[in-house]
Structure formats: C-alpha cells, structure tokens
Amino acid sequence: MNKSPEDIIKELQAPFKESDIDFKVGATNKEKTMGLALFYVQARAIQRRLDEVVGFMNWKVSYREVQGGFLCCLSLRINGEWITKEDGAQITEYESVKGGISSAFKRVASSGFAIGRYLYDAEPSWYPIRLQGKGYEFTINPIPNFTNRRDGSSTITKDSTKPENKLEKARLMQVTFGKYNGKADKKSNELS
Numbered sequence: 394m395n396k397s398p399e400d401i402i403k404e405l406q407a408p409f410k411e412s413d414i415d416f417k418v419g420a421t422n423k424e425k426t427m428g429l430a431l432f433y434v435q436a437r438a439i440q441r442r443l444d445e446v447v448g449f450m451n452w453k454v455s456y457r458e459v460q461g462g463f464l465c466c467l468s469l470r471i472n473g474e475w476i477t478k479e480d481g482a483q484i485t486e487y488e489s490v491k492g493g494i495s496s497a498f499k500r501v502a503s504s505g506f507a508i509g510r511y512l513y514d515a516e517p518s519w520y521p522i523r524l525q526g527k528g529y530e531f532t533i534n535p536i537p538n539f540t541n542r543r544d545g546s547s548t549i550t551k552d553s554t555k556p557e558n559k560l561e562k563a564r565l566m567q568v569t570f571g572k573y574n575g576k577a578d579k580k581s582n583e584l585s
Contacts, residue, residue, distance in 0.1 A: 396446075398471055404446040406507045413438035414512070414537065418522055418529045428522035430535035434509035436495045439502045447471065456494055465497035467505055478505025515539060 396404075415435055418428035443452045451470040456463050462483040468475050480501035485492030502508040515537040522529040 401446055401469075401471055402507070405442065406510070407442075408511060409434055409438055409442075409509060411536075416531070416535045418531065421522060421529060422519070425524070425529065426521060427519045428529055428531060430515075430518050430520055430531065430537075432512040432515055432535070432537050433499060434502075434512065436498055439499065439508055442508060443469070443502075454498060456497065463493045463497040465494070465501045467498070467501045469506065480504045512537060 413435055414432055416430045416432050419431040420429045421427065443449075447469050453468050455466045455468075457466075459481065462481055464479055464481040466477055466479045468477040470476075478501050480497060480503075482493055482496030482500050484490065485496060499509070503510045516539065518535060518538055520535045521532045523532055
C-alpha cells in the first residue's frame with residue numbers, strides 16, 4: 394500500500410452513498426406522531442470501505458462481552474504499524490447479540506477512525522412515525538439535511554442508481570402484497 398496516512402484518513406472519512414446510510418427513530422414527541430431521525434452507516438458499508446482503503450488483509454476486529462453489551466476493537470495496519478481503537482454498545486432489543494456487536498463495530502469505526510462521523514452534523518429533523526411492534530418506524534424515509542453546515546458543503550453523495558424525482562420513484566415502486574405482489578404500477582409505466 395503506497396498511501397500516506399493523511400490520504401488513508403481522508404478516504405476513510407469520505408461521505409457514503411445514500412444507499413449506505415440508514416436511520417432509526419430517536420426521540421418521539423408526546424403524542425408519538427413524530428420522531429427524530431438518527432442517521433448511521435450500515436456495518437457492511439464500513440467493511441467495504443475498510444477493504445477498499447486499507448485492504449482486507451490490513452484490518453481486523455475483535456469483540457469482548459461486557460455486562461449488558463460488547464466492546465469492539467478495530468485495528469488498521471497503516472505503514473506496517475497496527476493502530477487499534479475501541480468502543481462499545483449495549484445489547485439491542487432486536488437480534489440482541491448480533492445487534493450489539495454490529496452497533497459496537499459502527500461506534501468504534503466512527504469514534505476511532507471517523508468513518509461516517511460526519512452524519513452527526515445532520516440538522517435535527519422530525520418525521521411522521523407509526524407504532525411497529527414494540528417500537529416506532531418512520532412513515533416516510535428521512536433524508537439527512539446538511540444545509541446549516543459551517544463550511545456549506547454537502548456530505549451526501551448521490552447514488553446514481555436511485556431515481557431523483559417522486560414520479561420516477563413511483564414508476565419503479567413494486568407492490569409487496571396481494572395479487573399484484575412483485576409487479577410495478579402498469580398505468581404509471583404506460584404514461585411514460
């Protein structure tokens with residue numbers, strides 16, 4: 394690997410495609426009709442980033458179970474030297490062990506190597522929610538808003554495989570239930 398440590402850091406911290414970013418409901422209003430969107434990078438996207446930037450032979454991860462959660466150690470080999478950072482997370486309600494391990498990995502990638510850390514700069518935004526099982530889910534997909542960043546830059550890279558406007562998204566939408574399961578809206582496609 395012929396990259397300088399500065400180049401490696403810059404590549405690790407680069408923005409992710411929209412398709413690599415997920416969200417969850419944070420706080421809710423009193424009426425439980427609106428939720429605060431919390432954005433994060435998917436674990437597999439972080440793994441791909443590490444493979445691309447330092448190479449799959451130059452990073453490793455280990456976990457230790459602690460009371461109520463997991464500690465994750467993420468090590469990167471840069472210029473022949475291993476650099477290790479550590480962070481942890483609690484066991485989660487959904488897939489408790491897997492969720493806790495994944496959360497610990499994402500935390501150490503962000504806190505230790507600043508991978509996806511820019512998502513904390515997103516403007517707090519509230520979206521409509523509905524009850525789903527024991528928790529809440531958004532009724533629309535939140536989009537991170539970085540318009541009030543100090544430097545005015547955008548940190549989301551557009552995913553060229555996703556349609557840009559609502560009409561195009563509607564044309565590509567497939568029904569996921571009933572007798573039309575798996576079929577796109579025929580009328581919308583005939584109009585184009």
